[in-house]
Amino acid sequence: MASALFDHVRAPAPPVAMKIVVAGGFAVGKTTFIGSISEIEPLRTEAEMTVESLGVDRSGQVGKSGTTVAMDFGRITLGTDMVLYMFGTPGQDRFWFLWDELVRGAVGGVVLVDTRRVAECFAAVDYFEALGIPFVVAANMFDGVATHHPRAVREALAVPANVPIVLCDARRKTHVQETLVLLVESALRRAQKAAV
Amino acid sequence: MGPSEHREGGRHPRLVRPYVLTRGRTHVPGPLMALEAGVRRVGETNAFPVGAPPESRRIVDLCESPMSLAEVAARMFLPIGVVRVLVGDLVGAGVVAVDDPHLVEHATDVQLLERLLDGIRAL
Numbered sequence: 001m002a003s004a005l006f007d008h009v010r011a012p013a014p015p016v017a018m019k020i021v022v023a024g025g026f027a028v029g030k031t032t033f034i035g036s037i038s039e040i041e042p043l044r045t046e047a048e049m050t051v052e053s054l055g056v057d058r059s060g061q062v063g064k065s066g067t068t069v070a071m072d073f074g075r076i077t078l079g080t081d082m083v084l085y086m087f088g089t090p091g092q093d094r095f096w097f098l099w100d101e102l103v104r105g106a107v108g109g110v111v112l113v114d115t116r117r118v119a120e121c122f123a124a125v126d127y128f129e130a131l132g133i134p135f136v137v138a139a140n141m142f143d144g145v146a147t148h149h150p151r152a153v154r155e156a157l158a159v160p161a162n163v164p165i166v167l168c169d170a171r172r173k174t175h176v177q178e179t180l181v182l183l184v185e186s187a188l189r190r191a192q193k194a195a196v
Numbered sequence: 197m198g199p200s201e202h203r204e205g206g207r208h209p210r211l212v213r214p215y216v217l218t219r220g221r222t223h224v225p226g227p228l229m230a231l232e233a234g235v236r237r238v239g240e241t242n243a244f245p246v247g248a249p250p251e252s253r254r255i256v257d258l259c260e261s262p263m264s265l266a267e268v269a270a271r272m273f274l275p276i277g278v279v280r281v282l283v284g285d286l287v288g289a290g291v292v293a294v295d296d297p298h299l300v301e302h303a304t305d306v307q308l309l310e311r312l313l314d315g316i317r318a319l
Contacts, residue, residue, distance in 0.1 A: 014234045014262055017297035018312050037319065043270035045231075048214075048222075048277045073231075073266055078315025082308075085232050085264065101231065105299025107312065133303075173319075180316050188309040195306055 015083045020180065021103050023127070024112035025120025026091035029140045029170040031072040033112060034086045036176045038074025042088075046070050047098055069095045071102065089124070099127060108134035108187045110179055112170065115139050115148040118156045125157055134187040138168040138179045162186070214278045217249045222277055224284030229265050231276065234295040235283055236262035245285040252282050259292055 022030045035042045047069055072088040087102050089095075103109070111124045121137075128135040139153050150165040159165070164182040168175045215222060237259050244252060251272060258268055269279040286292040302308050 014236075014295045014297075016302060016308060016311075017232045017234070017264075017299055018302055018308065019232060019299055043267060045266050045270040046275045048275050073270075075264070075267070076316075076319070078312065078318075082311060082315055084312065084315070085266070087231070087266075105230070105232075105297070105303055107303045107309065177316060177319055181313065184309060184313045184316060187303070188306065188313060191304045191306045191309055194304065 013081070015077070015081045017083050017085065019085045019087065019106045020183065021087050021089060021099075021106045021109045022112060023089040023099075023109055023121075023124035024140075025114060025117060025124075028091075028112045028114045028117075028120070029142075030088035030091075030112055033110070033138075033140075033168075033170040033176055033179075034072060034074040034088055036171055036173045037076060037180070038086065039076055040074060042072045042074045044070050044072050047101075069098060071098070096123075096127070103127075103131065103133065106133060108136070108183045110183060111135055111137045112168075113137055113139045113153060113157070114142065115153060116142075118153070121157070125159060129159075134183060134190055136164040136166060136179060136183045136186065138166050138170075141167055141169045214275050217251055217274070217278055218281040219247070221281050224281050224288075226284065226287075229280055229283065229294055230297050230299065231264065231266040232297040232299060233265045234262040234297065235259045235265055235268055235292055236295070237291065238293045243289050243291065245289045245291075248285060248289075249282070252286060255279070255282055255286065256291055262295070264297075265294075 022033055024030055031042050069090045071090050074086045076084045078084055089102060090098055109128045111121050111128065113121045137153065137157060137159060139148060139150065150167060154165050164186060166179050166182055168179050170176065237256050251274065254272060255268055258271060265279060265283065266276065269276045272279060283292060283294065287294055
């Protein structure tokens with residue numbers, strides 16, 4: 001019974017961690033989306049851009065240090081032993097290299113779309129499709145108004161029928177919640193199929 | 197000095213370049229710690245690494261209850277890369293432990309996805 005000796009110092013098991021990534025163009029409402037459901041104010045963290053990952057930057061300089069990219073994230077505790085992290089991707093395409101780290105181990109992704117600037121989310125859709133991880137498209141209803149039918153968004157994005165598309169006001173918790181439910185349902189179906 | 201002009205938010209510029217805290221090191225030996233890895237204080241040791249900056253002590257204080265690496269970085273206003281090095285030193289000194297979050301395995305686990313779904317629905 002050697003283990004009993006250590007019972008008093010053994011830390012409780014850490015909560016099970018899960019992750020969802022929120023992607024989309026610049027200023028499309030990713031941080032608002034995360035903040036609507038996160039139990040903490042979305043936090044901003046920074047990662048250093050390195051020469052190896054970016055090569056030569058736009059100004060043609062090599063080895064410039066100190067350039068950082070920011071990403072926002074939130075956290076939700078579910079029950080007693082599960083924590084969901086939600087990470088927003090850096091808004092600009094030139095920071096794609098960071099996505100690999102952000103997306104590794106994610107249950108899936110939410111692609112937020114501003115229907116007035118649909119093309120800005122193409123890169124995010126392409127990325128999730130290429131990686132083969134589940135994602136949903138959420139058309140952000142700015143001013144709470146649906147300006148486009150989901151079918152029109154689907155046509156504009158040319159996403160397959162198995163990718164859910166939802167209208168979403170990123171400021172409203174119930175909308176964000178419903179979007180996450182659709183995503184996790186989609187991920188669950190895929191995992192069930194793979195387990196058979 | 198171009199980089200800071202792109203920085204979003206109203207944070208004041210740093211007075212010290214961040215990797216001064218790590219004495220220029222950008223990596224520590226061992227596997228890369230995930231953003232979601234839980235950092236927690238272990239034991240009662242006060243064996244701080246030689247030359248550890250005051251920031252290391254603040255990390256230990258923050259991690260009295262476990263906190264993700266990303267959250268530690270955000271609360272310290274330090275880049276992830278710097279915090280990875282400082283935490284790596286603290287692990288080496290036995291002051292904190294880092295729990296691998298096993299996210300890749302969790303992401304396709306049917307039972308965990310069901311629990312996640314139930315949890316989100318119940319919010």
